[in-house]
Amino acid sequence: MSDQVPLEPKIPVGISACLTGQKVRYNGGHKQSRYCLNVLEDCFAFEPFCPEVAIGLGIPRDPIRLVGLEGEHPRAVGTTDPEMDVTDDLMRVGKDFVERHRHLRGFILMKGSPSCGMERVKVYHPNGVPHHADRGVFVRALREFYPELPLEEEARMNDAVLRENFIARVFAYDDWMNSIASEPSYHAILQFHSRQKYLLMAHHYEGYRELGRYLAEAHDTPIEEVKQHYLGRFMHHMAHKATRKTHTNVLQHILGYLKRELDSDCKQEMLDSIEQYRLGHVHLVVPLTLLKHYVKRFGTDYIRQQTYLNPHPHELGLRNYI
Structure with a gap:
C-alpha cells in the first residue's frame, strides 16, 4: 500500500x-x-x-x-x-x-x-x-x-477487531475535532450524533441510547458542559468492541430504511447475506458492500451520511477481516 x-x-x-x-x-x-x-x-x-x-x-x-x-x-x-x-x-x-x-x-x-x-x-x-x-x-x-x-x-x-476499533475511534474523534471543537453548538453536536448514530450503536447500544436521551434533555445546558459530557461518554462507549451480534443489529436497522424500495428478491438476498455474516461464514465486508450498493441507489440523505457505512478509508481494508 x-x-x-x-x-x-x-x-x-x-x-x-x-x-x-x-x-x-x-x-x-x-x-x-x-x-x-x-x-x-x-x-x-x-x-x-x-x-x-x-x-x-x-x-x-x-x-x-x-x-x-x-x-x-x-x-x-x-x-x-x-x-x-x-x-x-x-x-x-x-x-x-x-x-x-x-x-x-x-x-x-x-x-x-x-x-x-x-x-x-x-x-x-x-x-x-x-x-x-x-x-x-x-x-x-x-x-x-x-x-x-x-x-x-x-x-x-494484530487482532483485526481491535485494529478496526481503534482506527474507527481515531476517525470519529477527528470528525468531532473538525466539526465541533472550534465552533461548538447544540445543533452541531446533534448533527454529529445523527451521523455517528449507527457506528455508536454497533459499539455500544446502551451508550447510543444514553447519549440520545442526554441530548434530548440538554437544550438549556451550557454548551461547554454539553460538549465535554457528550465527547467523554461518546469516546468511552466507542471503546467497546463491536461484535457480529451488534453489527448484525445495525445492518438490519439500516436495511429497514430500504424495505419499501427493494423488491422481494433483493431484500431476501440482503437478509441472506446478513445471516451468513452473523453465522461467521463471511466477513463484514460482504453484507456491507451489498447494503452500501442499495443505500447508494435507494437511501435517503440521512442514511447515506451514516459514518457506519464508511468509518475509515476503504483502502485500509479493515472490514475485510472482521
Whole structure:
C-alpha cells in the first residue's frame, strides 16, 4: 500500500518513537512497526515521542520497571538501582505532552513498556517478585489528562477487531475535532450524533441510547458542559468492541430504511447475506458492500451520511477481516 497515492488529509496521531524505528529503547534498539509505517502512515501523520528520553534518560540506559502493591499506583524505578525513581518525571512529561498535543486524534503505544504499556505491564512486589499488572506511567498521565484520546498498543492491532476499533475511534474523534471543537453548538453536536448514530450503536447500544436521551434533555445546558459530557461518554462507549451480534443489529436497522424500495428478491438476498455474516461464514465486508450498493441507489440523505457505512478509508481494508 505504501506505493499508492496517500490518503488525504492525514490525521495527526502520536506514536511511541521506538515503533517508528528510532533507536530509543533502553538497549539502544527499536521496535519498528511495519504496519504503522507501511500502511497507517498513508492516512496518519505520526508524531513520535519517547517519554523516557524526554525525562533525560540516556540511550542505552539502565531499564526501569514498575514496582508496587496491588491497589496502588506503581512506581517506575531502576532495575539495578531502585533508588532511581522516575515516576514523577514521567507524569510531568505526560502532562506537558498533553498540553502541547491537544491536536492529536490518537496514540499508538509500545506493548509492555513501564512508561508506554497500555495494559498488562508487569508490576513487581518490593521484594522483587512479579506481582500483578498495570499500565505504564506515561499512559497513566494520558488517561488522566486526556481521557478522550483513543489509545492502542501496536501489538494488539494484530487482532483485526481491535485494529478496526481503534482506527474507527481515531476517525470519529477527528470528525468531532473538525466539526465541533472550534465552533461548538447544540445543533452541531446533534448533527454529529445523527451521523455517528449507527457506528455508536454497533459499539455500544446502551451508550447510543444514553447519549440520545442526554441530548434530548440538554437544550438549556451550557454548551461547554454539553460538549465535554457528550465527547467523554461518546469516546468511552466507542471503546467497546463491536461484535457480529451488534453489527448484525445495525445492518438490519439500516436495511429497514430500504424495505419499501427493494423488491422481494433483493431484500431476501440482503437478509441472506446478513445471516451468513452473523453465522461467521463471511466477513463484514460482504453484507456491507451489498447494503452500501442499495443505500447508494435507494437511501435517503440521512442514511447515506451514516459514518457506519464508511468509518475509515476503504483502502485500509479493515472490514475485510472482521
